[in-house]
Amino acid sequence: MMKSFFYPKSVAVIGASHEEGKIGHVIFRNLLEKFRGKVYPINPKTEPIFGQKVYPSILDVKGDVDLAIIAVNASIVPKVLEECGKKNVKNVVIISSGFSETGSQKGIELEQEIKNIAKSYGIRIIGPNTIGIFNSENGLDATFFLEKDVKKPKDGNISFFTQSGTIGILALDILAKENIGVAKLVSYGNAIDLNESDFIEYFAKDEKTKIIAGFIESVRNGRKLIDVLRKNKKPVVLLKGGKTVFGSRATSSHTSSLAGDYKVYSNIFKQLNVIEAETWDDLIDYLRILSIGRKANGKRLGIVTNAGGFGVLASDYAFKLGLELPEPSEKLKKKLSKILPSYASTKNPIDITADADVDRYVKVLRILDKSKEFDMLLVIVLVQTPTLTKELFEVLNINKPFSICMVGTKAEEIKKSLDKKLPIFESPERAVKALKVLSELKA
């Protein structure tokens, strides 16, 4: 069933609008431009849109419709959903808002009405009150944002579920901007039918998905959530909103559901090896490093740096996070000394000093990468020194789990120009924190 949401052969956009800027217009345009399948625009006003024949109702479409995207005024949703039922459409995404999230009696009643209709026809629903769904594999961009406003990520191994539309939009954009690929994304809003547990269950089985990520405000079915998390074998990163009294008050204005007892969930998450992101930055940082697909077998971190001060900050933070920063053995120190100038430090951080060039980095990293004394490596690079060039990142070849820290205008330019997918962080502490996640992944 869930597969039909992400891999439909044909999609109807109910409320495909003639007016630029309208939600139904943008979704239809995104699908028309990208989706590798049939797209039917539905609108009682039947003038063609982008030269495409418009159907007054989904009932007028001749072929099968695997997925309907509803983007009409809330009050019309019951009518068009009923028509979906009659057309035997089994999968519907309701983008429209104006339901229980408004807190109004009318909204709550309307939501109950569409629940009843869906039930009577056996329709599965994502939404209402969502920004849509996205699948990079087949161009299913059923979101109501154009590329000019929100960048869409390239094909990748992360699948993302989110209760909040904002988080969905911004995750797409930031991941695209940071060149982190995405397999699938779903925004599920009020979750009158399918919810976080269903998506985790599906992503756990989905071949394209290697990392599961999500933003949850309220848990709809705690027992099922625990059950699907227990069965899942893939890394799961969760950002939980509504963890505090302030946050839950904010959620109740937002998707009108209780935020749940956070501490209870947080403990369960820990037991189930869920990686909890504390902040928005954490979420993106963790996805950045997990998308590389490595895992550390221990907490022993080796730091290589040409920038003393950043080595110090990274070391302090490694201590704070409970990582180990072992000093190299005498044997290893000797090996390193052979290729380092006398004023370099072979302790950990291994400070290869400000005059380090590409060759010195490569040689030191080769030795450390082969060594059994470290489980993961942090490479700090002050790219602003005259002895270093972009070439370092082109030739960099590390087998251990690693992260890179480089900062500044020049670092950003280099990062943008790289074809290679590298876990680059713009602060020493964030580079360390990401590595900690790799050291805590379950087997």
Added chain:
Amino acid sequence: MMKSFFYPKSVAVIGASHEEGKIGHVIFRNLLEKFRGKVYPINPKTEPIFGQKVYPSILDVKGDVDLAIIAVNASIVPKVLEECGKKNVKNVVIISSGFSETGSQKGIELEQEIKNIAKSYGIRIIGPNTIGIFNSENGLDATFFLEKDVKKPKDGNISFFTQSGTIGILALDILAKENIGVAKLVSYGNAIDLNESDFIEYFAKDEKTKIIAGFIESVRNGRKLIDVLRKNKKPVVLLKGGKTVFGSRATSSHTSSLAGDYKVYSNIFKQLNVIEAETWDDLIDYLRILSIGRKANGKRLGIVTNAGGFGVLASDYAFKLGLELPEPSEKLKKKLSKILPSYASTKNPIDITADADVDRYVKVLRILDKSKEFDMLLVIVLVQTPTLTKELFEVLNINKPFSICMVGTKAEEIKKSLDKKLPIFESPERAVKALKVLSELKA
């Protein structure tokens, strides 16, 4: 005395090199291009550099020299420093490295030798082992990085001292990139003479400086530091390196000085109202908001958002940091309701919903800015919605302390295109954390 370091009439660059890429070449070029004063290149090889007459020794310069920048091999430093003494130069910045920071006997002895020379001539020293000093007011860019590698900030109200050269370079670049102005910056390396306390003391009196920031690894004179901090009336942001056993091991390889008992200092810092930045990101974020020059008189935060999910994250974080998020009074709620659609929330966060336009933001913010129920405001803007434009930031006019959170490619474009100086943050949590700093500033 310190004023002559930052406001010399004439500067000699000892070791001004003919070779591009050499430290002495770059410093001379930076000064020649930017410094509003006389610059004398000194080099035994007397072919002109950039058409400028080169003096074989500082003793050959006819006029007075207020400041000498030494960028020669460590072994030659005693000789040229002696010449500075004979020339009656009282202020010297020693860029050269190769002293006690190497840990070598030779380096330690050389350092003692230059200390003795300086003492016998009454020369005050910054360094050795520094990236130099910088004053945006008179173009004194005596750092060895060209603009193509490291951006230099525009004139501003922050003055920065740093033991670590890396931190100095990257602070200049990041602050420039983020359009945050800098008054003065000094990297003081091994601090054989002037140290953090001297710079704090000077910046506390310097008219251009409104905010003092610094990176310290080791404290040279604890009593003096406490004394100057106690007398200072300006906000001080400190990032301390070597807080942990890992970090102090890293510093000892770096500037060869004990990191000190961090907890002792941390407690003293708190008592003296020093704002401690825990991470590199914190440091930049705090400077971003402090540079605006506002101060909150309490902890009552009002959040306005068109993006529910980010409102939730900001609220949770405000709770975590001990800020208050009061619900508006009934009277205030009524005022807000008049200009908001029925499905908006007048609780706090005030969720003005995804269809908010510039006008709605402006009206709501005007009401909140006038209200006595909040001490500061957080404005979260999902700029990706079709109803919003860049105009919002042009017309934004808030009198209370505030921060803005906007995220994504479009947010970055808008931020870059704004002439106005706004405290914009790319994560809801960081926007909240910065406001907390404003709520803790001493009167």
